[in-house]
Amino acid sequence: xxxxxxGGFQPRVEYKGTKAVAQLLRVxxxxxxxxxxxxxxxxxxxxxxxxxxxxKARWQPQIRAKAKEKAATTGGIVIDVHARLGxxxxxxxxxxxxxxxxxxxxxxxxxxxxxxxxxxxxATEDRLRELTAEALKEVYFQxxxxxxxxxxxxxxxxxxxxGFQL
Numbered sequence: 530x531x532x533x534x535x536g537g538f539q540p541r542v543e544y545k546g547t548k549a550v551a552q553l554l555r556v557x558x559x560x561x562x563x564x565x566x567x568x569x570x571x572x573x574x575x576x577x578x579x580x581x582x583x584x585k586a587r588w589q590p591q592i593r594a595k596a597k598e599k600a601a602t603t604g605g606i607v608i609d610v611h612a613r614l615g616x617x618x619x620x621x622x623x624x625x626x627x628x629x630x631x632x633x634x635x636x637x638x639x640x641x642x643x644x645x646x647x648x649x650x651x652a653t654e655d656r657l658r659e660l661t662a663e664a665l666k667e668v669y670f671q672x673x674x675x676x677x678x679x680x681x682x683x684x685x686x687x688x689x690x691x692g693f694q695l
Contacts, residue, residue, distance in 0.1 A: 554579050596695040601642035607694040608661065609633045615684035616670075627686055632669060640664035644693075658685045 547561040554561070556576060563569040572580060600606050613627040643660055652660075666683040667673065685691075 553583065597641075597645050600638065600695045601645050602638055604641075604695070605635055605637045606641040606644075607633065607635050608665070609690070609692045609694070610661070610665070610685065610688070611690040612685050613687040614662075614665075615682075615686055616680060617682040617684075627684075629687075629689075632665065634665075634669050636664050636668055640668065658688070661685060661691075 547565065548558045551558040551561045554576065560569070564572075571577075609632075611629075611631040613629050614632075615627045640660075643664070644657065647657060647660055662683045662685045665685075666680060670680055670683060671677045
C-alpha cells in the first residue's frame, strides 16, 4: 500500500509497483499511475474508503505498537476510573466499605508495561482490574510510599467507567 502525503500517492516497495497496488484496490493500473503522477488528487468515495481501510490495516497496528512501547518505557499512561473502590489495611483507621470514586491520574511506565504484558498474554478482565488496583494503590493512595503505609489492598468493584490514555 502507499502513503498519501505531500508527494502524492507513492506505492511502497512491498507491492513491487503499481500493478500490485491496483489489484489490491480493485482499480486499473493506469488509475494508480495517475495518482502517483498527481494527475488525480481526490479519489471517488468507494476508492477513498478502500484506501482508508488498507492504510489503517497496515499503519494502525504500527502506530499502536509504538505508542504502547513509549508508554511502557518512558511515558506511562493516564487512567480515568469511576468505580466503587474497596480498601484493606492493618490499621484501625482503615475501612473495608467500598466508596464510589472518580480518579484520574498518571501511572508511570512500569505499570503501563505490566498492564500491556498481561493483556498480550491473554489476562482476564479480573486480572487486569487487579493490576490496575495495585497500580492505583501504590501511585494514587500511597503516593509512592509517602502515605497510607498500612494500606494492603485496593479493590476495584462495580466499574462505571474505566479508560486509559497513552
